[in-house]
Amino acid sequence: MRIRGIAFAIFITAGLAAGLWWTDGLGEPAEGAPPYAEADLEPPDDPYAWVREWRRPEGPPRVGLQAGHWKNDEVPEELNRLVGNTGSSSGGYAEWEVNLKIAQETKNILKQRGVEVDILPATVPPKYWTDAFLAIHADGSLDKSKSGYKFAHPRRDFTGGADRLTEILYETYGKATGLAVDLNVTRNMRGYYAFAWWRYEHAVHPMTTAVIAETGFLTNPSDRRVLVDKTEAVAQGLASGIINFLTERNLLE
Numbered sequence: 001m002r003i004r005g006i007a008f009a010i011f012i013t014a015g016l017a018a019g020l021w022w023t024d025g026l027g028e029p030a031e032g033a034p035p036y037a038e039a040d041l042e043p044p045d046d047p048y049a050w051v052r053e054w055r056r057p058e059g060p061p062r063v064g065l066q067a068g069h070w071k072n073d074e075v076p077e078e079l080n081r082l083v084g085n086t087g088s089s090s091g092g093y094a095e096w097e098v099n100l101k102i103a104q105e106t107k108n109i110l111k112q113r114g115v116e117v118d119i120l121p122a123t124v125p126p127k128y129w130t131d132a133f134l135a136i137h138a139d140g141s142l143d144k145s146k147s148g149y150k151f152a153h154p155r156r157d158f159t160g161g162a163d164r165l166t167e168i169l170y171e172t173y174g175k176a177t178g179l180a181v182d183l184n185v186t187r188n189m190r191g192y193y194a195f196a197w198w199r200y201e202h203a204v205h206p207m208t209t210a211v212i213a214e215t216g217f218l219t220n221p222s223d224r225r226v227l228v229d230k231t232e233a234v235a236q237g238l239a240s241g242i243i244n245f246l247t248e249r250n251l252l253e
């Protein structure tokens with residue numbers, strides 16, 4: 001209880017400090033954007049017995065693609081801090097529309113390989129399980145020169161796959177888009193609310209391999225051209241990473 005109390009105090013302090021630089025994903029403020037993510041709360045050391053005994057359901061490979069910020073105004077009460085967080089926007093594009101288009105094109109590629117794909121809004125169904133879950137975002141910064149993409153997974157991953165999925169995505173996404181890597185993965189990415197099954201009902205199942213993508217900076221003209229005008233390349237980069245991952249896990253031929 002004592003440690004929890006301390007962790008809670010740190011969380012509150014971090015939350016207040018974070019209030020000074022709310023941002024979409026990077027440590028730079030996006031105008032008027034509250035955070036999309038939770039602060040630094042850890043899951044329990046050991047998941048519950050039912051998680052250890054968990055077996056993958058029979059059936060084809062399943063993937064969830066979340067279009068970040070989509071239908072943000074429809075979140076349940078436990079996530080009501082997300083209301084009004086529409087993400088970054090630039091060049092006449094709102095982030096959610098860019099994210100949704102990327103998700104749809106990625107779904108089309110995966111479907112051709114026999115993968116079952118759900119496209120999800122900001123709210124994830126309770127204990128949502130798939131072989132892979134990818135939250136799709138596009139970054140924003142007041143500094144228009146900031147560019148690049150990055151991927152992150154939850155701090156503690158009980159599936160044993162999130163690290164590998166992240167690694168593969170870095171490779172396939174860079175190759176497909178030609179974008180540079182941005183090394184500034186934030187606490188908010190690793191503490192993404194949809195990963196936090198120990199805290200929220202509307203979050204992924206602990207046995208869902210989950211990753212969050214910041215696909216590039218919508219506020220950077222050259223990144224934006226890729227995200228908006230070369231969405232097939234962006235989708236191909238994400239789909240290839242997921243396909244390679246599912247193949248390694250013997251879920252695809």
Ligand SMILES: [Zn+2]
Binds near residue numbers: 068088095137
């Ligand atoms: Zn976002």
